[in-house]
Amino acid sequence: MIDPQLLRILVALVGILVFVALNALALVYAERKIAGHVQRRPGPYEVGPHGILQPLVDGLKLMGKQLTTPKDADPVIFWLAPIMCFMPVALCMLPIPFGPNLVALKLDLGIVLILAFAGFGVLSLCLAGWGSNNKWSLLGAARSVAQNVAYEIPLLLSVLSVAFMTGSLDLATISAGQGALPWQWNALLNPLGFIIYFICALAETNRAPFDLPEAESELTAGFHTEYSGMGFGLFFMAEYANMVVVCSVATVLFLGGWNGPFAPGWWWFLLKMYALIFLIIQIRWTYPRVRFDQLLNLCWRWLVPLALVNLVYVTIIVKL
Amino acid sequence: MSAHFLQDLPCLFTAAQDPLKTGLTFSVLLPPDQVREAARLCRGKGYHLEDVTVSEVQEGTLVLYHYDHFDRPGRICCMALSADNSFDSIADIFPGADWHERECCDFFGTAFAGHPNLIPLLLPPDAQTPPLKKQDGNKVPLTTIFPWAQAPATLEEA
């Protein structure tokens, strides 16, 4: 007989893959529409009513494109990288509780699993940059490694502060531990932690203003300069899937998860998650890009000390 | 007048010009070996180099350096005439002249002795004939364009 736990995970994985893929489509559309309206133009408009089919058509276009491997590139590493970039993101979604019982994999150490798999992302960017045999890609890879390694630390520290507050690493427990009303959420009990987490999340997902590994006005397209067709498509999907993951985690850790002032349920979760995603998108279309040394300075000189201070503050609050 | 200092050089011809008519305040035709000295003088006086350009007349190749001053505007033009299409480079005095001289070399095949790197700037490396070189029949005498170069002019005339 098949282990029911395994079956549950398999079904959930399929569900999550569908969710991530649909989300990627929806977010591509949302990003382009929001960008358009921020810039006072309609965004995609021609394919389908209000351009709603645009991401689908773009996806088909990417799938139809020829996959080219650059001369002298390492084909194995080159093609492994986009797959390695996308797959762990799906796994990251497993322990996230969308609702009180809506979770694929109940784990005592859910947050650790997410952080562990999130670490894969940087490896894949590094491989992509190295395997492309392109100087711009190499620079992009070097940037992404330095950036992600640096930002892991304050990210972990801010997550740790939440773990201190709830005394658990289980995401469902953390969710349930927060009340229904906004002032009962960790974001307001532990605002510094939330801000640090949010900044780190932007950096971890390589979103503007921290999109240095791909910085197209500096590094043409950074680590994915050489990728065509679905190779690029997977990186692209991974970026949006990553956004979903970090925003889900932020929702669980800081915004009370599925809790809401009335009728708690998964809709509250999605509402909060998409609000955060909207903020991330709007930030991208508002700010210039920071410079590389400023990015690292921000991390080492501001975020790490602040996160440590925050940890002390949280400890005191908890102890009192 | 601000351009007096160039008259200390062994000039061939000098002319004080009316800036309202020619846009220049002072023109001087120098022997080719004085070009660097003139550049040095201008550099010492705080002039900046506007451009270096070459023109061809019947007497030979003419190189023109336009200098101007930021605080005391007044353009001066240093010219030199060479029969063999070669001059001394002033790229070490005015680094800005580097590209201008390379451009002149592109367009007229003019050689600037002492230039650090006189390779094509605007034209491809395999460009053949310098495009702006004129046929002998199309050149005009120096005095057609510079009437004052017939007789030594002095500043007092202006």
Next chain:
Amino acid sequence: MYRLEEIKRAARGMWSLVVGLNITGKYFLQPNVTIHYPRQEVDNLATFRGHIELIPEDNDSLTPRCISCGTCAKACPSGCITVTKKKAPAPTPEEVEQGVKPKAPKDPETFRLDFTLCSLCGQCVMSCPANAIRFSQNINIAGYSRQDFQFDLVARLRSRLPKHVKKAE
């Protein structure tokens, strides 16, 4: 002290970021300013230069004012205009009797414009001694080959096609 300054600066910086988000947020809610081209058109086409066209005589809308002098062809920096004069008609019997040669009509036989070379600078319009050239309103112009942009402006005038019709010939 230095630290304090730095913290103040950072706080001001953070505030500037909020201000930025506020501005883009406001514009997000405001209506678009773009125009959806095939469905809408911009309103400044009156002064937009299409290719040149011949102006007809005041009393005869099929004959151009052009006197085939060729000034425009000479003035054109790109050499995209070719004007051919009309030949004199065969002399009538009376003219043969009187021994007079008939005069060639002033207006051109053909007025060819190679629009692929034209840079719409207007030198021809300015140079025309008979004020016979103007810019047309034919701006939505597209074609499948270079030949589509070789216009005979005399034929175009004669055909008196509506302006939006693409091909003049």
Next chain:
Amino acid sequence: MFTKEQIAERGFYTQHFEQGKQDNSLILNMGPQHPSTHGVLRVMLEIDGEYILRADPVLGYIHRMHEKMAEGKTYAQFITNMGRVDYLHALAWNWAFVGAVEKLGETPPSPRAEYLRVITCELNRISSHLLWWGAYLLDLGAFTPILYAFDDREELLDILQDLTGSRLTYASFTFGGVVTDMSDALKERITRFIARLRDRLPMYKSLVTDNFILLGRVEDIGHIPVDMAVRYGATGPVLRGSGVAYDVRRAEPYSVYPGLDFVVPTSDRTDALGRYLVRMQELEQSLNIVEQAVAQIPAGDIQAKMPKKPKVPAGEVFFAVEGARGKIGCYLQSNGSGSPYRVKLRAPSFSNLSLFAELSQGTLLADAVSILGSLDLVIPEIDR
């Protein structure tokens, strides 16, 4: 001069790369298809990590030999070329050439035309600065400002289209005048535009100029001391950003500029932020100039009486105007025939770019992009 073989032997195409690569460094070609080299500039970089050891621009990818074309065309025909040297401030180039011919022929334009030239040229300067502003922020990674700038610029181009007949490559100055007159309706429209842009400039400031991240990208980057500007002949906002109040409109007054009240903005910062602030203030100053010119414009003909083909006597003339990027010079030699004998176009970007090699040494790659943007280069003008 080097032969082709010698160039091949050296292996590298530029001065600063003659020794080839050093240990532990990377030769990187930025351009000619790089997003932030604005067209077709190529910069060869030798980098150590992200630090630039040597940089050298390689030009010529959009070279069209305008100076040769001049010798084969009549004076009037060459005006068309002038719209295409610097496509962002084409009217200044129009003016440089037309002004040179007028100066040599001693045929000044009509008074109304002078004012129309000032109005169109200053509006064109605003459109150039707006585009620079957007493109610079695009270089720095902000996408939205360029579209806000284009929103304003679109209105401006509509006005210029009415005034000149074109939107980008203007050829609207004639010897002794301009092509199109300004109607009263247009006058009103210009006044409305001035009010509109004045309303928008505070938004530009709070969205971008005050932005913390932007300041980090432009402060203390690419210092151009005055001495460096003198050595390379840098002009325009690049020079004024180093604190020298040198503006051809004031230094060598032409047209009706002496009668117009405006200040030459400068900044003592000498860095990219200084150049940025100078350009932002120039926007306001240009608006002031346009406002005054529109108010003062006399009635009359837009074309001075002169023969259709200008009679240009033999001689030489240098006419300089202040372009959006600096001093635009047109040096003209005439032998009295119908075509110029020699035309030399002095492009401000050419001199401004030549200091990049020295300026970018030791900076980060991202700073080099920021410096390039702050120089406000238009490559067709450099290559001519």
